[in-house]
Amino acid sequence: MQPWQIWIILGIIFTIIEIFDPAFFFVALGIAALITGLLSLFYIVGSNVLLQIIIFAVLSFICFLLTRKIGKKILQFPTAETNIYALKGKTGFVTKAIPQDGKGYVKVGGEEWSAISEDGSPIEENTKVIVLGVEGNKLIVKKAQ
DSSP: OOHHHHHHHHHHHHHHHHHHSOSSSHHHHHHHHHHHHHHHHTTSSOSOHHHHHHHHHHHHHHHHHHHHHHHHHHTOOOOOOOGGGGGTTOEEEEEEOBOTTSEEEEEETTEEEEEEESSSOOBOTTOEEEEEEEETTEEEEEEOO
């Protein structure tokens, strides 16, 4: 088997591995192996295997730097809160009065949640509240202005 064939096969294998491990590491190795294979195929590098390995190492490093920058840009997703944490900042109303230093219930977005007052003060039923945070499965609320 010719060296260029080995480099092409390695490039394909590294690219396939990248599909299962999206860390943008193996894609750099795959690109470098494919380029090294093409350079070897067209006798630009020649049949010197040591020179091919050096070229592969240099290309891998360069491709790794480039793919990391591209990967970071591609994989930057805005981190939105989910589940109960998405209720922060939402408004609702008290369905069961919150006693002083106690637990009551509020309705936010069509769902009823147990809630406590931010400062421990009582909040009457049907009072409009704002969700400030979450503690366990309870919402921390305060009276809306």
